[in-house]
Amino acid sequence: MAETTFDRRDITHIVWDWNGTLLDDNHANLAAVNAVCARFGRAPVEMEYWRSVFRRPLIPCYEDLLGRAFEDGEWDEAEELYDRSYLEHLPRCTLADGVPDVLHDWVGGGGTQSLLSMASHEHLVPLIAERGLDAHFTRVDGRRFATVKDSKAEHLVHHLDRQGVDPAKVVLIGDIDDDARAAHEAGANALLVASGLMARERLEATGATVVDSPVAAVAALRGV
Numbered sequence: 001m002a003e004t005t006f007d008r009r010d011i012t013h014i015v016w017d018w019n020g021t022l023l024d025d026n027h028a029n030l031a032a033v034n035a036v037c038a039r040f041g042r043a044p045v046e047m048e049y050w051r052s053v054f055r056r057p058l059i060p061c062y063e064d065l066l067g068r069a070f071e072d073g074e075w076d077e078a079e080e081l082y083d084r085s086y087l088e089h090l091p092r093c094t095l096a097d098g099v100p101d102v103l104h105d106w107v108g109g110g111g112t113q114s115l116l117s118m119a120s121h122e123h124l125v126p127l128i129a130e131r132g133l134d135a136h137f138t139r140v141d142g143r144r145f146a147t148v149k150d151s152k153a154e155h156l157v158h159h160l161d162r163q164g165v166d167p168a169k170v171v172l173i174g175d176i177d178d179d180a181r182a183a184h185e186a187g188a189n190a191l192l193v194a195s196g197l198m199a200r201e202r203l204e205a206t207g208a209t210v211v212d213s214p215v216a217a218v219a220a221l222r223g224v
């Protein structure tokens, strides 16, 4: 991947990822993955393993996990199982350490921020409201349409277009390599947190700067 470092002083707007970034939901994700494993006769996996293999697009990732291709209808079934299990565990997921204080800090320093997730739009919007986070963001978008590549890239382009934000002034803060890919394809910048669903070495392989947490990401942007 191309060089993705940037001058922090050029950044005026953060696009936050949700799952694995602002929301500490790794264990809910793992439980949901293991619900899929159980249905398809695969032994449960551990967090470290899942962080070493999880990737987008999701279908080939899960086919590798399960050791065979999906037959007709099976991917839909896997998604339904995943969602049901995830939703059962979601109420016990907390915001990442330092959230929402770090959102206040960024706006207090004169920046703007928005939220873009690959969770379905209908799922995401009420969740952000329930957690009382709406007011921090200029815009909240989940996955509003399907794409062939199953990447955040096209969604990010729309998300920035709708706000009239210059991508060069934007940093996407996320927890997987697709967040860096999306930022690169949209002409924006990326900062990755190693607290989410992907192992640090895999994040570093993107060429993006990797930090420990959302708090560390904003500290890096503010030069403190």
Ligand SMILES: [Mg+2]
Binding pocket: 017, 018, 019, 020, 021, 174, 175, 176, 196
């Ligand atoms: Mg994420």
